[in-house]
Amino acid sequence: MTDAAHAAMWERLDLDIEAHDALLAVLGKFYGDIYLSQQGRLKGAEYLDFVLSEVHGLRIKEIQDAKAAGKKVVGTFCVFVPEELTLAAGALQVGLCAGAKAGTEKAETLVPRGTCDLIKSFVGFKLARLCPYTESCDLVVGETTCDGKKKAYEAFGAHVNMHVMEVPQCKGPCDVDLFRAELARYKDALEALTGNAVTAASLAEATRRVNAKRRALQRLAKLRAADPAPISGRDALLVNQISFYDDPDRFTAKVNELCDEMEARIARGEGVASKGTPRLLLAGCPMAVPNWKLPYLIESSGAVIVGEESCIGERNTRDLTDETPADLEAMLDALAARYMKIDCACFTPNDERLTHIAAMARELKADGVVHYGLLFCQPYAHEAMKVGKAMEAAGLPYLAIETDYGMEDAGQLKTRVEAFVETLS
Amino acid sequence: MTDVAGLDIGSRSIEAVVVRGGEVVSMRRAPTTFDPLGQVRALFPDGPPARLAVTGYGRELALARYPHARTVTEIKAHAMGAARLFPEAATLLDIGGQDTKAVSLLPGGKVGRFEMNDRCAAGTGKFLEYTATAFGLTVDAFAALALAGNDPPPISSMCTVFAETEATTLMARGVAQADIALGLHKAIVSRTVAMLSRVGLRAPLVFVGGVAKNPCAVRLVAEAVGFAPLVPAQPDMTGALGAALWLAQTPA
Numbered sequence: 001m002t003d004a005a006h007a008a009m010w011e012r013l014d015l016d017i018e019a020h021d022a023l024l025a026v027l028g029k030f031y032g033d034i035y036l037s038q039q040g041r042l043k044g045a046e047y048l049d050f051v052l053s054e055v056h057g058l059r060i061k062e063i064q065d066a067k068a069a070g071k072k073v074v075g076t077f078c079v080f081v082p083e084e085l086t087l088a089a090g091a092l093q094v095g096l097c098a099g100a101k102a103g104t105e106k107a108e109t110l111v112p113r114g115t116c117d118l119i120k121s122f123v124g125f126k127l128a129r130l131c132p133y134t135e136s137c138d139l140v141v142g143e144t145t146c147d148g149k150k151k152a153y154e155a156f157g158a159h160v161n162m163h164v165m166e167v168p169q170c171k172g173p174c175d176v177d178l179f180r181a182e183l184a185r186y187k188d189a190l191e192a193l194t195g196n197a198v199t200a201a202s203l204a205e206a207t208r209r210v211n212a213k214r215r216a217l218q219r220l221a222k223l224r225a226a227d228p229a230p231i232s233g234r235d236a237l238l239v240n241q242i243s244f245y246d247d248p249d250r251f252t253a254k255v256n257e258l259c260d261e262m263e264a265r266i267a268r269g270e271g272v273a274s275k276g277t278p279r280l281l282l283a284g285c286p287m288a289v290p291n292w293k294l295p296y297l298i299e300s301s302g303a304v305i306v307g308e309e310s311c312i313g314e315r316n317t318r319d320l321t322d323e324t325p326a327d328l329e330a331m332l333d334a335l336a337a338r339y340m341k342i343d344c345a346c347f348t349p350n351d352e353r354l355t356h357i358a359a360m361a362r363e364l365k366a367d368g369v370v371h372y373g374l375l376f377c378q379p380y381a382h383e384a385m386k387v388g389k390a391m392e393a394a395g396l397p398y399l400a401i402e403t404d405y406g407m408e409d410a411g412q413l414k415t416r417v418e419a420f421v422e423t424l425s
Numbered sequence: 426m427t428d429v430a431g432l433d434i435g436s437r438s439i440e441a442v443v444v445r446g447g448e449v450v451s452m453r454r455a456p457t458t459f460d461p462l463g464q465v466r467a468l469f470p471d472g473p474p475a476r477l478a479v480t481g482y483g484r485e486l487a488l489a490r491y492p493h494a495r496t497v498t499e500i501k502a503h504a505m506g507a508a509r510l511f512p513e514a515a516t517l518l519d520i521g522g523q524d525t526k527a528v529s530l531l532p533g534g535k536v537g538r539f540e541m542n543d544r545c546a547a548g549t550g551k552f553l554e555y556t557a558t559a560f561g562l563t564v565d566a567f568a569a570l571a572l573a574g575n576d577p578p579p580i581s582s583m584c585t586v587f588a589e590t591e592a593t594t595l596m597a598r599g600v601a602q603a604d605i606a607l608g609l610h611k612a613i614v615s616r617t618v619a620m621l622s623r624v625g626l627r628a629p630l631v632f633v634g635g636v637a638k639n640p641c642a643v644r645l646v647a648e649a650v651g652f653a654p655l656v657p658a659q660p661d662m663t664g665a666l667g668a669a670l671w672l673a674q675t676p677a
Contacts, residue, residue: 402543409543411482412524412541412542412543415482415498415499415500415524415541416500416539416541418498419498419499419500419501419536419539422497422498422500422501422536423501423535423536423537
């Protein structure tokens with residue numbers, strides 16, 4: 001695609017061209033510093049570089065072409081929105097921009113200042129007309145995972161066509177019933193939007209595709225148990241980030257190719273860092289593109305990240321949806337069962353998350369755990385303390401970081417992370 | 426025996442300690458200014474020793490100028506320095522120019538749990554410098570004034586800027602200057618005590634960093650934790666000393 005074709009497409013989407021150019025310039029610089037500077041990257045990372053370089057280009061073009069062919073586009077912010085149903089209705093599902101400071105002043109006219117940067121970011125991207133994904137959406141699906149998002153969607157709904165799913169706060173039988181009813185309501189909304197019926201056949205096919213994507217990501221996650229680490233945490237995070245917006249089938253094929261290369265590398269005893277490099281598990285809040293600050297600080301402090309216990313990571317890929325049911329109602333039950341297993345901090349209690357983190361650390365041979373809490377994210381801030389106690393009991397060194405999308409604390413964070421890594425070696 | 430130098434490039438001052446065969450042979454200090462590398466050259470007119478360890482905020486900066494140098498965090502450097510000065514030390518408190526650190530020490534100066542202030546200079550040496558200036562005093566005179574106070578008002582703001590506003594309001598209300606000065610010192614000490622308790626405060630406590638030279642801060646820390654902290658003769662040299670000792674025991 002030529003620059004002129006890009007620009008014309010962005011004009012049609014009514015983006016703020018000047019501000020969007022500036023955003024892409026910063027993103028490119030950031031990507032160069034954090035990604036392209038890495039040593040010993042996998043050859044398959046070329047896919048990641050290409051997808052990211054065309055994140056607002058070719059992928060948007062594909063989405064626009066799909067729209068021209070009559071497809072609908074659904075935007076999401078959370079792993080509770082079932083991609084199986086979206087695909088079964090013949091729509092496209094994309095994660096929306098929420099990982100960078102953008103349009104903050106405008107966002108603060110819709111949401112209070114003491115709101116987390118992720119929420120401010122998606123509101124800001126919309127109000128400042130900077131996200132071609134948001135501008136391509138026919139429907140945006142929100143979810144009641146925290147008070148900040150729940151209330152933000154009320155204001156956001158004035159700017160986009162919004163559907164909010166209720167995610168329960170407990171995991172009892174009545175809560176599963178509630179979420180099951182929400183799935184049915186989402187299915188109806190999709191059918192009304194697309195004019196396509198979700199059938200047993202279309203849902204079975206969609207479930208197979210989404211599970212295939214999860215299996216590829218599970219395969220990649222497992223390979224990271226090798227020492228030396230076959231892939232950097234930054235690249236693995238990027239793979240997970242891209243899983244939210246690239247074409248699912250192409251993505252699955254590319255990740256499996258990446259895994260083939262990783263297996264060959266492991267067989268040769270090679271990796272991105274020398275054997276014995278301190279290995280860290282990153283746990284906590286999701287990191288949307290281009291929120292690479294903490295992974296970069298960690299991996300430039302002499303450690304390598306071997307897992308992401310996060311929605312953009314393990315929480316999104318751990319559980320598959322049961323593919324055995326044959327009728328639509330039983331399939332929806334299976335979806336409810338699958339999604340209600342997610343160990344999000346929005347649930348009370350959420351003790352399975354503590355077990356999961358300890359198990360991940362053990363399986364990935366992590367030497368320590370770093371918890372990332374996004375400033376003003378109350379659910380994860382509470383759990384940062386619980387995780388700390390659980391890691392102490394498990395004998396795992398632990399560092400809790402609370403930060404946001406700003407860079408002004410980078411120096412202090414670097415010192416804390418480096419000091420933590422020093423204690424491990 | 427070769428010289429090993431430790432350099433601590435902090436936000437307010439730079440310290441240099443040279444050790445030879447495990448013994449300190451020199452200690453030097455200069456303000457950081459806007460030209461920290463120029464200040465380093467002034468501290469080592471003939472160039473620093475080949476074996477050079479750098480800690481503090483400017484450690485990456487120094488690495489660009491002295492590529493043979495090794496870097497170590499302030500947290501580890503202070504822990505090693507404190508353990509050398511007081512081998513029995515169990516907990517470390519460092520209040521520097523823009524950072525406060527609480528560290529639980531393991532045997533041999535190893536770092537256990539640690540806490541560090543997040544981003545702004547609230548509750549650090551900079552806070553005291555700023556508020557002293559607002560009183561038109563040097564930091565030493567400000568500490569002396571605070572020691573004369575006996576009824577400190579609670580200062581709730583930890584923000585350096587708002588604390589000044591609060592102090593001005595208190596003055597307008599007729600609160601004695603000495604009491605306000607004491608209140609401002611108490612504000613930073615109570616914050617550091619919270620950090621100490623989070624890492625698991627155990628005696629003996631070593632108090633280092635530039636603020637450990639402030640007698641009022643030392644007295645308030647003692648009152649808050651219930652026992653007197655151990656303070657080295659030159660508390661601001663601890664990081665540079667620790668960096669030198671760390672490198673001396675690290676294979677070349």
